[in-house]
Amino acid sequence: MLTPREDVLRKCQDAKQAAPILALASTDDKNKGLTQMAAALQDHQDEILQANTVDIEKAQAAGAAQAFIDRLTLTPARIAEMAQGLCEVAALPDPVGEAVQMFRRPNGLDIAQIRVPLGVVGIIYEARPNVTADAAGLCLKAGNAVVLRGSSDALNSNQVIVSVLKQALQDAGLPAGAINLIEDVSREAAAEMMRMHGYIDVLVPRGGAGLIKAVVETASIPVIETGVGNCHAYVDASADLEMARNIVINGKCQRPAVCNALETLLVHADVAEQFLPQMVQELQDNGVEVRGDKRVRKWACVKPAVESDWEEEYLDLIIAVKVVDSLEAAIEHVNRYGTKHSETIITKDYAAARKFLQAVDAAAVYANASTRFTDGGQFGLGAEIGISTQKLHARGPMGVTELTSTKFVIHGDGQVR
Amino acid sequence: MLTPREDVLRKCQDAKQAAPILALASTDDKNKGLTQMAAALQDHQDEILQANTVDIEKAQAAGAAQAFIDRLTLTPARIAEMAQGLCEVAALPDPVGEAVQMFRRPNGLDIAQIRVPLGVVGIIYEARPNVTADAAGLCLKAGNAVVLRGSSDALNSNQVIVSVLKQALQDAGLPAGAINLIEDVSREAAAEMMRMHGYIDVLVPRGGAGLIKAVVETASIPVIETGVGNCHAYVDASADLEMARNIVINGKCQRPAVCNALETLLVHADVAEQFLPQMVQELQDNGVEVRGDKRVRKWACVKPAVESDWEEEYLDLIIAVKVVDSLEAAIEHVNRYGTKHSETIITKDYAAARKFLQAVDAAAVYANASTRFTDGGQFGLGAEIGISTQKLHARGPMGVTELTSTKFVIHGDGQVR
Numbered sequence: 001m002l003t004p005r006e007d008v009l010r011k012c013q014d015a016k017q018a019a020p021i022l023a024l025a026s027t028d029d030k031n032k033g034l035t036q037m038a039a040a041l042q043d044h045q046d047e048i049l050q051a052n053t054v055d056i057e058k059a060q061a062a063g064a065a066q067a068f069i070d071r072l073t074l075t076p077a078r079i080a081e082m083a084q085g086l087c088e089v090a091a092l093p094d095p096v097g098e099a100v101q102m103f104r105r106p107n108g109l110d111i112a113q114i115r116v117p118l119g120v121v122g123i124i125y126e127a128r129p130n131v132t133a134d135a136a137g138l139c140l141k142a143g144n145a146v147v148l149r150g151s152s153d154a155l156n157s158n159q160v161i162v163s164v165l166k167q168a169l170q171d172a173g174l175p176a177g178a179i180n181l182i183e184d185v186s187r188e189a190a191a192e193m194m195r196m197h198g199y200i201d202v203l204v205p206r207g208g209a210g211l212i213k214a215v216v217e218t219a220s221i222p223v224i225e226t227g228v229g230n231c232h233a234y235v236d237a238s239a240d241l242e243m244a245r246n247i248v249i250n251g252k253c254q255r256p257a258v259c260n261a262l263e264t265l266l267v268h269a270d271v272a273e274q275f276l277p278q279m280v281q282e283l284q285d286n287g288v289e290v291r292g293d294k295r296v297r298k299w300a301c302v303k304p305a306v307e308s309d310w311e312e313e314y315l316d317l318i319i320a321v322k323v324v325d326s327l328e329a330a331i332e333h334v335n336r337y338g339t340k341h342s343e344t345i346i347t348k349d350y351a352a353a354r355k356f357l358q359a360v361d362a363a364a365v366y367a368n369a370s371t372r373f374t375d376g377g378q379f380g381l382g383a384e385i386g387i388s389t390q391k392l393h394a395r396g397p398m399g400v401t402e403l404t405s406t407k408f409v410i411h412g413d414g415q416v417r
Numbered sequence: 418m419l420t421p422r423e424d425v426l427r428k429c430q431d432a433k434q435a436a437p438i439l440a441l442a443s444t445d446d447k448n449k450g451l452t453q454m455a456a457a458l459q460d461h462q463d464e465i466l467q468a469n470t471v472d473i474e475k476a477q478a479a480g481a482a483q484a485f486i487d488r489l490t491l492t493p494a495r496i497a498e499m500a501q502g503l504c505e506v507a508a509l510p511d512p513v514g515e516a517v518q519m520f521r522r523p524n525g526l527d528i529a530q531i532r533v534p535l536g537v538v539g540i541i542y543e544a545r546p547n548v549t550a551d552a553a554g555l556c557l558k559a560g561n562a563v564v565l566r567g568s569s570d571a572l573n574s575n576q577v578i579v580s581v582l583k584q585a586l587q588d589a590g591l592p593a594g595a596i597n598l599i600e601d602v603s604r605e606a607a608a609e610m611m612r613m614h615g616y617i618d619v620l621v622p623r624g625g626a627g628l629i630k631a632v633v634e635t636a637s638i639p640v641i642e643t644g645v646g647n648c649h650a651y652v653d654a655s656a657d658l659e660m661a662r663n664i665v666i667n668g669k670c671q672r673p674a675v676c677n678a679l680e681t682l683l684v685h686a687d688v689a690e691q692f693l694p695q696m697v698q699e700l701q702d703n704g705v706e707v708r709g710d711k712r713v714r715k716w717a718c719v720k721p722a723v724e725s726d727w728e729e730e731y732l733d734l735i736i737a738v739k740v741v742d743s744l745e746a747a748i749e750h751v752n753r754y755g756t757k758h759s760e761t762i763i764t765k766d767y768a769a770a771r772k773f774l775q776a777v778d779a780a781a782v783y784a785n786a787s788t789r790f791t792d793g794g795q796f797g798l799g800a801e802i803g804i805s806t807q808k809l810h811a812r813g814p815m816g817v818t819e820l821t822s823t824k825f826v827i828h829g830d831g832q833v834r
Contacts, residue, residue, distance in 0.1 A: 369829025412786025
């Protein structure tokens with residue numbers, strides 16, 4: 001029996017050994033690996049479903065909520081989606097080797113800034129076994145080895161998926177150490193992983209606010225924060241109110257459990273009377289619980305919003321609504337309570353749009369569009385490893401390009417200073 | 418008397434309040450500020466020199482080494498250089514507002530990824546008062562507020578410089594909170610600064626390996642590691658040996674105390690006999706202490722190198738020399754002992770150059786040129802805030818561009834998903 005430290009160290013060592021091989025692997029070889037990984041998932045569908053059944057039965061026995069069981073559950077269709085995802089990653093352009101810039105200096109030195117893999121990427125995620133294949137595929141495409149640490153609830157599923165993927169890689173002539181799963185699902189092992197200086201180059205937590213906060217606080221290796229989204233829509237005095245209603249309904253109701261869903265609606269006082277009664281009605285007709293400040297409750301019969309409502313990412317059919325006196329007040333509210341994810345203004349006023357887009361500090365700022373577009377696929381960037389809400393390295397949807405670093409490559413003829 | 422926590426918190430609050438104003442400041446306004454900062458340094462030269470004399474006398478009384486006193490000492494010429502540096506930063510292109518990419522989606526959304534300031538940058542540095550003005554200037558150009566924490570030995574100098582710069586900013590109509598100096602120079606205050614989540618967006622330590630290690634270990638906010646350079650030159654079997662000697666002498670002797678200076682020389686066994694005697698002699702003629710492995714000592718009379726020599730950044734006229742049997746052995750040595758800063762191969766062999774450039778994992782890899790070129794100015798990138806040796810966000814010389822983040826700005830006409 002390995003100690004938590006030993007399990008983590010062994011997996012990290014395997015990843016570190018594989019990383020330089022992957023860094024030099026050709027695009028063709030990596031794509032062959034991805035394609036064989038996709039095929040292997042389908043070829044071993046029965047084994048994967050069997051292991052998944054064990055996880056589901058354990059979760060049911062422990063009395064897990066239905067939404068949790070849903071996320072944990074794999075089906076032939078979901079496995080086909082995972083395989084399809086890997087094929088889509090194979091079809092993406094390879095970021096490695098791309099020149100970010102390239103120039104010749106007066107002394108004749110040719111300097112190129114070239115994309116290279118990060119090395120070893122750590123992913124910590126919750127009970128969604130499909131993330132196992134998605135994350136492994138994206139990391140491989142960018143030439144990185146990956147160390148995965150999934151939830152204990154999905155351990156059986158993850159073990160079979162990773163073993164199938166590792167075999168596929170070996171069959172494709174790539175090192176099995178490209179994909180590694182921490183099988184000790186204790187907190188101690190997770191904490192060890194977050195301190196693997198010299199082994200893991202970057203840690204990406206994927207999951208809810210609690211998981212991300214825990215990783216940011218515990219990790220001593222660089223972390224990319226992802227995903228928490230307290231997103232706002234601001235309906236300006238000049239807004240096209242029908243457009244505003246469409247965007248609010250889309251943002252709140254289309255898929256409330258995701259990070260780019262709308263959580264707070266700000267309405268300019270000048271249009272509050274005209275806009276709010278119908279908007280609130282429409283939200284309620286869509287099953288949304290509306291919580292409003294004092295002035296909202298002048299125009300609509302809703303539950304009072306309290307201070308904590310402005311801070312909360314509901315991820316549910318609940319929305320907080322506030323009346324503001326000016327564009328500036330809206331910007332201030334967004335910058336104060338937002339999580340720097342996605343924010344939108346609905347306006348016909350050129351200056352208001354320009355000011356909101358410039359002054360709001362977030363990964364994605366919109367004029368007259370739904371916050372639901374903040375997504376690698378919707379942006380046309382391909383599959384994403386997460387949506388970064390921090391400012392260093394990557395901000396917004398992170399695809400394969402964000403899983404790379406750069407190095408300067410300099411060709412000379414004997415130049416000295 | 419403020420507690421360490423209070424001093425740090427107050428300065429960080431001032432910075433955070435100034436940041437959104439700086440983020441929206443025009444290039445003209447920022448350049449005006451930089452120009453007035455430069456003028457103010459020269460106008461207040463006497464005050465600055467007077468404060469500097471106090472610092473120098475204290476350091477002398479404490480028995481500081483001459484090299485330390487040299488770094489601490491300001492002169493009219495050095496103040497003129499600081500002013501000149503600010504004018505050069507004013508002349509650089511403004512990275513803020515630059516589109517990294519911009520595209521239209523099939524649904525008509527126009528998506529631009531735009532450079533924006535990071536927000537608040539923290540700089541922790543040693544007893545070089547010129548860094549105070551350099552760092553403040555670069556941060557301002559990129560639209561950031563800065564919180565500076567210099568060495569206690571330079572406190573008087575830093576206080577006067579910062580007060581002069583703050584006044585100049587105010588005269589230029591910019592917030593004085595753009596530049597802040599932590600005046601409590603206790604370790605407690607430094608540790609507080611490294612944990613100012615929500616206030617400081619990134620921390621850049623500038624100084625020796627000890628300072629950088631301490632910051633990386635203590636900080637809970639994102640850090641960009643800079644500057645430690647255990648740089649190698651590898652003389653391949655096919656090298657032009659005269660070129661190799663030039664590059665080695667330049668790398669080791671031109672300025673041994675800097676991070677891109679050479680620390681280890683690797684020589685292919687096939688040319689050891691022909692190359693080493695003269696190379697070692699030439700190094701010794703330049704006052705360099707040579708430490709060689711067993712095989713080096715067959716060809717030259719030098720002190721034995723021990724394991725720790727391969728790891729050390731001497732920053733002095735000392736070099737470790739080793740004979741290797743192959744290009745692969747050289748690459749392995751570099752990737753094992755290097756600090757991922759700057760590495761060079763001297764070769765006439767196309768395949769060897771290509772392999773070294775691809776397989777060596779460092780911020781800058783050279784073929785047939787001196788490692789001494791790793792520098793923002795030499796690369797033509799303008800003044801630098803440091804040389805990043807990490808892989809996230811920035812790698813290699815970091816200029817104003819690396820002091821920015823990005824955001825996605827999306828213009829729509831009511832699009833929903």
